[in-house]
Structures are given as C-alpha cells and as structure tokens.
Amino acid sequence: MNYLSYMNTIAIPKNRITSIDFLRGTIMIIMALDHVRDYFHYPAFFYDPTDLSKTSTAIFFTRWITHFCAPIFTFLAGTSAFLIGQKKSKGDLAQFLLLRGVWLILFEQVVMNFGWHFDITLSTVILIVLWGLGVGMIVLAGLIYLPTKFILLIGLILVGAHNLLDHIHVQGNTLQAFGWAIVHDPNFFSWHGENIFVGYPIISLVGIMALGYCLGEWYKKDFDPERRRKLLLYTGFGAIFLFIIIRFINVYGDPHPWSVQKSSMFTFLSFLNTTKYPVSLLYTLMTLGPALLFLGFTENSTGKIVDVVSVYGRVPLFYYVLHVYVLHLLTMIISGFTPFGWRMWIVNQPLWFDHDFQGYGFSLPIVYLIWISVVVALYPLCKWYDQYKQRNKQKWWLSYL
Numbered sequence: 001m002n003y004l005s006y007m008n009t010i011a012i013p014k015n016r017i018t019s020i021d022f023l024r025g026t027i028m029i030i031m032a033l034d035h036v037r038d039y040f041h042y043p044a045f046f047y048d049p050t051d052l053s054k055t056s057t058a059i060f061f062t063r064w065i066t067h068f069c070a071p072i073f074t075f076l077a078g079t080s081a082f083l084i085g086q087k088k089s090k091g092d093l094a095q096f097l098l099l100r101g102v103w104l105i106l107f108e109q110v111v112m113n114f115g116w117h118f119d120i121t122l123s124t125v126i127l128i129v130l131w132g133l134g135v136g137m138i139v140l141a142g143l144i145y146l147p148t149k150f151i152l153l154i155g156l157i158l159v160g161a162h163n164l165l166d167h168i169h170v171q172g173n174t175l176q177a178f179g180w181a182i183v184h185d186p187n188f189f190s191w192h193g194e195n196i197f198v199g200y201p202i203i204s205l206v207g208i209m210a211l212g213y214c215l216g217e218w219y220k221k222d223f224d225p226e227r228r229r230k231l232l233l234y235t236g237f238g239a240i241f242l243f244i245i246i247r248f249i250n251v252y253g254d255p256h257p258w259s260v261q262k263s264s265m266f267t268f269l270s271f272l273n274t275t276k277y278p279v280s281l282l283y284t285l286m287t288l289g290p291a292l293l294f295l296g297f298t299e300n301s302t303g304k305i306v307d308v309v310s311v312y313g314r315v316p317l318f319y320y321v322l323h324v325y326v327l328h329l330l331t332m333i334i335s336g337f338t339p340f341g342w343r344m345w346i347v348n349q350p351l352w353f354d355h356d357f358q359g360y361g362f363s364l365p366i367v368y369l370i371w372i373s374v375v376v377a378l379y380p381l382c383k384w385y386d387q388y389k390q391r392n393k394q395k396w397w398l399s400y401l
Contacts, residue, residue: 082216
C-alpha cells in the first residue's frame, strides 16, 4: 500500500462537519495563491492588481478570487466557536475564546511577523488577519452570553451599518488616528522607530464572526439537515441578490463606487472591485453569499477531492504558518541566483510598501505553477498533523494550533 492509499484509509473524525472543513480547506488553498503572487509575481511590486488603470483581467481575477478567504475564514471561526460551545459551558467557552484570541494576536506579532519579514528585530508590528480573528474572538467571548437573536442583530448592524463611517478620517501619526485605524480606517504608523501597520480594522470582522456564530444554530445535532440545506441556499442566493441590487444602485455599501470603464469587461471588474480594508458591506455580501451556497451544495459531498481538501481545513493555522515560511524561504533561495540576492528578503516593512523588489518576479503562469506545487508539497505535513491532533485530543494545547 503506497502512502496516498494509506492516508485515504484513515477515517475522517466523526465529530467533524465535512462541508465546513471542505469550505475552510478550499479557501486556505486559494489563500496561498495570493501570497505566492505577493512573493513571486513581477507586476505585484509595481501596482495593485485591482488597479483598473494598470491591471489585466487575469491578474485582477487572480487577486479577486482570494478576496473570499479572510471573511469566510472569520465567518467559519464564529461557527466553530458555536460548535465548540455545544460541548462546553458558557464560562469555559468564553475562557477558551478569550485565551485563543490573545494567543492569536501574540502569535501574529512574533511567529508570523518573523515569517513575513525574516527580521529578527521585529521592527514592524502587523495587525492583519490573525489580529482580526483574535479581536473577534475576544469580543465574541462576551457576546456569547447574549441570546442568539441579539448576537445576530449586533452582527447585522456592524456589517450593514459600518460603512456610514466611511467619510470619517483621522489624519496624522497620533494616538487618535491609531485608534480610529483599529476601528475602521486602516493606516500605517511610525512611532519611536517602530512601524505599525493596521491592515484589518475590527468593526466589520467582529460583525462577521458574530454572524458566523449564529450560523452554528443550523448545525445543532437536532436540526433537520434538509431544512439547513434549504436555508443555506436561500440565504446564499439572497446575499448575492442583495449585493447586485445595492452595488447597482451605487450609493451605499462600499467607499468606492463602480464606474463605466474602457470596456464592458472592465466595467464588470469595477462592479466587482469592492473594498477589503475595511471589509465593506458589499464585500461581505459578495463573499459570504457564495460561501453559504458552497455549504448548501456540499452538505452531503464525499470523495477523494473532499477528503484531501478538508485536510487543509482541519489544520488551518498549521498550514498558514507553513506556507508563509516556505514561500519566503523559496523566494529567498531563488533570489540568491539573481542579481537581487537573497538578503533583500530580510525586510522591515510589509512587502506591499517596499519598492526595492521592483524588477524581480515571474509571469502569472509561473505563479500558478509555484502555487500548485507548494500546496501539494505541504499536504503530507498537513495530513500528518491532522492525524496527530486526532490521536492526541487530550493535549489541550493542540486546540490553539
């Protein structure tokens, strides 16, 4: 029996919901494409891939498809919190969410900070995806004491109304500006030689996690599966329809309205080009609508593809750490054979702000080849860790990794 055959004989844990693992695994795989593009794509160091004055259709969609990752992962984190809560008391769940939230924030500042920059001084504080997840869990630790209908209302208000704040901006390198960046308006700060990048404001992410928590009600053991499937499909199609209507009206829901472009295709791209930082209402509808449809259509899905992809979904943090370090090391090795040299990849600011990389990189087909190769190469390690977790459920620390 070869290695892959052996792995396929290992049963999926009975307490897992396959469709959720399948969706999470799918977005984790897609997420790696964005980071491969960050490290290896030649145009990535010259312009934003969603800049319609410079991008191409292929480059735009390579970036656009990865837009689904952060909101869906945040949403499913809320759902997972609800499901964990079915086995714990409110107090135990709140403690778990609080500790895991703090852990994720610290983890990002040390482990992921070094992974992104390879700067041993950690001279840049990054408040991005794990920061957003961590804060969301800390807030959720308090929200879970409320009735679910109130959590749902809070989530809807945060997601639906936060774009009313789009016109408010606090300028300068001040504490007030930093506080507002954390809440709603991303920005870059520099204090006493320390760079601070606030990439993910928290208000909309907290709302998305709260909505994900409420989704957990549909996954209770006594909930009718067929009713759940219909609700997922109705809600998913409803979110997409609402996105189209609100986006077409072009008045509210995103700080960047769409506009007629040089061609019908680019006008369509403008229609899809919603705001990720902070996650706008339209961005949320555009991404969570298809996510709900995915859950509905894959409710009873089985097979090798589902099994393999779900592995990544059961070990998301492990995979996240691995792929960032592997990509950074790989591009450093490749750069060592070019005039740029490997040392340029020891950086003290996010890649997106560093102009020293201009001229380095590869074409889009090479980016896709690297992406597929890295994802496939990481599968055995992810499978091993998945099985290790299942064999050692008594080890409490595994729930934090």
